[in-house]
Amino acid sequence: MIDTSTLTIEEFGRRLRARETTAEQMTEECLRRIDADNPRLNAFILVMADQARQQAREADRELAAGHDRGPLHGVPISIKDLVDVRGTPTTAASRVREGHVAERDAPAIAHLRQAGAVIIGKTNLHEFAFGTTNEDSAFGPARNPHDPARSPGGSSGGSAASIVAGMALASIGTDTGGSIRIPAAACGAVGLKPTHGEVSTAGVVPLSRALDHVGPLARSVADAWIMYRALLGDATPRGLAPSPISGLRVAVPRAYFCDVLDDQVRARFEEALEALRAAGVRVGETDIRHAKEIGPAYLHIVLADAATHHAATLESMPERYTAPVRLRLEMGRYVLAEDYVRAQAGRELLRQEVDAALAGCDALVLPTLPIVAPPLGADSVNVGSTQEPVRNVMLRLTQLFNLTGHPAIALPCGRTADGLPCSLQIVGARGQTEQLMRTALACEAHLGRRSG
Amino acid sequence: MTVDTWLDAAIADAERRGLSELKPMLETLARATHALRSADFNGDASDSRQAGPPKEPMKKSL
Known part of the structure; x- marks a missing residue:
């Protein structure tokens, strides 16, 4: 079998x-x-x-x-x-x-x-x-x-x-x-x-x-x-060659992105960085100056865009939505045009900041998810000493790269004591998805077990 | 429209439409809107401030 x-x-x-x-x-x-x-x-x-x-x-x-x-x-x-x-x-x-x-x-x-x-x-x-x-x-x-x-x-x-x-x-x-x-x-x-x-x-x-x-x-x-x-329509791609691991340069955006992490997720992340260092990767740090505006910018854009697509059915068949999704869509109908424009300005600035952060290295490296898989039905989870809304904390480390369009890949990087997976996120330059994957392939070999 | 004025109007409209459960979500959105409007990339018609290029990010040990 x-x-x-x-x-x-x-x-x-x-x-x-x-x-x-x-x-x-x-x-x-x-x-x-x-x-x-x-x-x-x-x-x-x-x-x-x-x-x-x-x-x-x-x-x-x-x-x-x-x-x-x-x-x-x-x-x-x-x-x-x-x-x-x-x-x-x-x-x-x-x-x-x-x-x-x-x-x-x-x-x-x-x-x-x-x-x-x-x-x-x-x-x-x-x-x-x-x-x-x-x-x-x-x-x-x-x-x-x-x-x-x-x-x-x-x-x-x-x-x-x-x-x-x-x-x-x-x-x-x-x-x-x-x-x-x-x-x-x-x-x-x-x-x-x-x-x-x-x-x-x-x-x-x-x-x-x-x-x-x-x-x-x-x-x-x-x-x-x-x-x-x-x-992409390429059924017979050439094999993916890993980037040379020794001398690979990655940067960790610590501020904001490592501020709210489950203790075991943090431990697996730091172990992953150590494994990469041991393999010859040069691990530095960087900063996304407007990181605290990621959530507000993302929220205004996604809410308004989603509400626009659903406007007709919110009127004609509201009872067919699950209640939480209907309410989230309805919230988007109240976003003001001026705030949508502000969010787009923030998006452009964040795109430039991620481009700049990538200018001196091969990739950004950060955790994918600040927590392990949450229990079904939980509205909030404890992260360290604070309680965080599940939705906000789950989006915290990924939504930036939807705003900016940079390619990003999640890789398993070990498990908690309870056997729950943790994940490393690697982010590459815009339009350079193949290069990102070559970097990810090189790193994967040093991050312990594969998926599952 | 200030965020507070907007929030009052939005809550009143949601209640009129029978969607009073929206109130806490609109309050969350209002906090996000406050943050967005407070960001330093917003233009100001009284001066020439514009969203500028990002400052050089810090890089250490690369």
Whole structure:
């Protein structure tokens, strides 16, 4: 039996081409995992078993006939149910979307199909991607595979849970304030937010066009690279070479970003820095001068953008929203134009400050999530001696790079005493996602165990 | 419109629409708006202040 919870796309591809396994066998094993664990984890909204089996058999036939589409050939993947997959509903985890059926694939999905991926199902999320815990979903909360009493993070919580539980080898998520990186951190996966605008968001239900990104969740940096390139339409990417680790220069923005951290998260972060130093990385410090304006700027932009998209349905079918998401959307209808403009000015200034911070180094390094996966139902959590609202603290370290558009990747960097994952975030220069991934690949080897 | 005036009007409107649960959220938004308006990058028509380029970030030990 194949252990789908630890197998990487790279290793599956090796076994597939060595005729040690088939796409059909791998798909059946993922479906078996879904049958066994989805009732407990609620990671999937829609399981596409028949279509997945058909795609897998076709992938096997193609390979037998000598048609190899590349490293995603025959790989079972899951898709956040915010992205159009032809012939299926895009629910956005909301009753507002009842009756919707996508007429065509989103361009990102079309690229994945061309690369040979097998789409095994659509995953649960925080309703309309407007939350960080995955609790507010018309289909009930997704749960964390490490502890089902805890959130898998959000909004792409079902995506992260699906790969960590071995229900798929990789997944597609979206990230407007951290919604790929936060669940990757909470579940112990790799999550990549590419540079803003790189991967098409057509066919994706928007939260904020200014901040939305599409990207992969995977078990390793190499797998995330394969998925990222496929999303761009490159089905046969060259292998990702790591940056030379010795002499790599990273900078830690300590002020603000390390002010509010769970003690064990802080300890794993400092250990990760020490491991990188030991490997020859030069670790310095930097400063984002207007960091305390990140939250206010982000809030005004995301609230107003989201409220604009939802204005008509807030009037015509308000009862179809979950109550917390409806209220958050309604809040956005009160943002004044002058404050929206101020927030955009802050955004531009923050973008310049992150550019400047990156000018003297290869990457910024900081924790991804200040806390471990929070218990479902918690409104606030203790962080050190203070109590923090869950939503605010979960967005605290990721939302900046949605404002600025810089590529950022979350990597597992150890666990707490209770076995809950901690995560390191690496941020690269705008338009340099490949370079960021080369840096991440070099660092990954020194950060202990892989995802899961 | 000052933030306090805006908040009073927003709460009154939310209550009129049967959304009194919005009040604590609007108060949270008001605090964020205060912070945003207090930031040093805001322009001021009485002088020539504009959002300027960022200061050189501190770098240590690189």
